[in-house]
Amino acid sequence: MYRYDEFDQSLVDARVAEFRGQVARRLTGDITEDEFKPLRLMNGLYLQLHAYMLRVAIPYGTFNSRQMHMLAEISRKYDKGYGHFTTRQNIQYNWLKLDDVPDLLADLASVEMHAIQTSGNCIRNTTSDQYAGAAADEIEDPRPTCEIIRQWSTFHPEFSFLPRKFKIAVTGAPKDRAAVQIHDIGIQIVENNKGEVGYSIFVGGGLGRTPMIGKHIRAFLPRQDLLAYLEAIVRVYNMLGRRDNIYKARIKILVHETSAAEFTRLVEEEFEKIDKTNLLALPDEEIARISKYFAPPDFEELAPSPAALLDAIDQDRDFALWVKANVTPHKVQGYSIVNVSLKPIGGVPGDITADQMDGVAELAREYSFDEIRATHEQNLVLPHVRETDLYAIWQRLVELELATANIGLVSDMIACPGLDYCNLANARSIPVAQLISERFAELERQHNIGDLKIKISGCINACGHHHVGHIGILGVDRKGEEYYQITLGGSADENTRLGDITGPSFPYDKVVDAVETVVNTYVDIRTPGESFLQTYARVGLAPFKETLYAAA
Secondary structure, eight states: OOOOOHHHHHHHHHHHHHHHHHHHHHHTTSSOHHHHHHHHHTTTEEEOSSSEEEEEOOGGGEEOHHHHHHHHHHHHHHSSSEEEEOTTSOEEEEEEOGGGHHHHHHHHHTTTOOOTTSSSSSBOOOEEOTTTTTOTTOSSOSHHHHHHHHHHHTTOGGGSSOSSOBOEEEEOSSSOSSOGGGSSEEEEEEEOTTSOEEEEEEESOBOTTSOBOOEEEEEEEEGGGHHHHHHHHHHHHHHHSOSSOGGGOSHHHHHHHHOHHHHHHHHHHHHHHHHHHTTTOOOHHHHHHHHHTTOOOOOOOOOSSOHHHHHHHHHOHHHHHHHHHHEEEOSSTTEEEEEEOOOOTTSOTTEEEHHHHHHHHHHHHHHSTTOEEEOTTSOEEEEEEEGGGHHHHHHHHHHHTOOOOOTTSTTOOEEOOGGGTOTTOSSOSHHHHHHHHHHTOOHHHHHHHOSOOEEEESSTTOTTOGGGSSEEEEEEEETTEEEEEEEESOBOSTTOBOOEEOSSOEETTTHHHHHHHHHHHHHHHOOTTOOHHHHHHHHOSHHHHHHHTTTO
């Protein structure tokens, strides 16, 4: 993984010192909250319903045990003993005191971490595939590309005050695990018919009030042109994006209103101007230098599926269910990818205690070459684990209460903080997720249902990605009462699709029953081996709508 050089460290240390002075002036009243707001947002600090919340950057979701131990210590010192992993592969602390934040940022800086550009109208944390460098299907590890983008975008003087926040995602495999088509810029690493590796570019994706799928504007971009092309895209957006209406300020609106063809023409025109200067051409030696930070670990030569593992699977039902749901094939024989669920039955999706953080840190150090990944689905990953160690890891995860065997299943939900924390929310998300989790608590039932992604947002801003859930749930306010709109058939993979609204919304005390009705309808009408999305593609909305509203 990438390590700070002296420039990175001095930059982050200087920002901590600068913010310490800004906080001191706010506490003495020398600056007002309105004056302080843009300063704190540039440092990832929000003012929520009950307290300040800090969003800590985890670039492309990759971090190590030392950093995880520090995240645990921060949760003990400054918060309530836990943190919350988000859909941008970051971690948030929800119960902070303003006068503690400079010390917290200094602690982060001591382990090469920060909260810079995790909020505000700038280029946010670049996200990626949580299996990067480990997935059997990837063309190339996307993290060097992400790191190049991070270095280009951090404190970019031209793009510090964009019309609106800006998000980039990169995937290195045909199977999209980074949801690139719902980002402002989505980048897929591809190979052309000459065997050259480059990029396929999507622009204008995003959820929220006006959900849109990104438009495919470049089929193949040569590797050396990456930064020049990104510069052209963001420059066109910065010049033409709307600043008069916050609801129409995202790049997706610009692409939609100008048309994909015209927007592409503008980008290509700007790209040609930039490209002629040769200032942003990526030298091969620089790509190689960055890529060295992501060199594969020193893997051993191992035999596949050792007998002891197969025996343990055969003899221990709970372990077998965990392997089935939470263990993913690795590109190197004898290794596996371990998914650590942060979705215990009845728990808060994405939450993790300080003790659990320390436990995961130790597992990474002992068993996974000291690497941890945060996923955009609010879970964690140990990317490089020997198959011979799987049973030992599972036993440790059981002790940590992190061994729920539900990755990709009904109870593995994405949920935003909702009305329990967020001052933008209209309805609660967390309690709904907990109730659904408890309704489907029996793991055998979950495994029988199969792959099913439920995503819940407490307001139209869609932080829970409900638009692209197989089952999406949106909390709305109706005259002071919480209601929930249900959508079906959404997806955030390489076949990205926005879900269809089923009809009238359901009150809080009926929404879990509604979800169960949808699931039962699917189980009743599916053909053998057919997934929820396959069934939905075959039969459409009608049979689900009929059963949902039969009693109405």
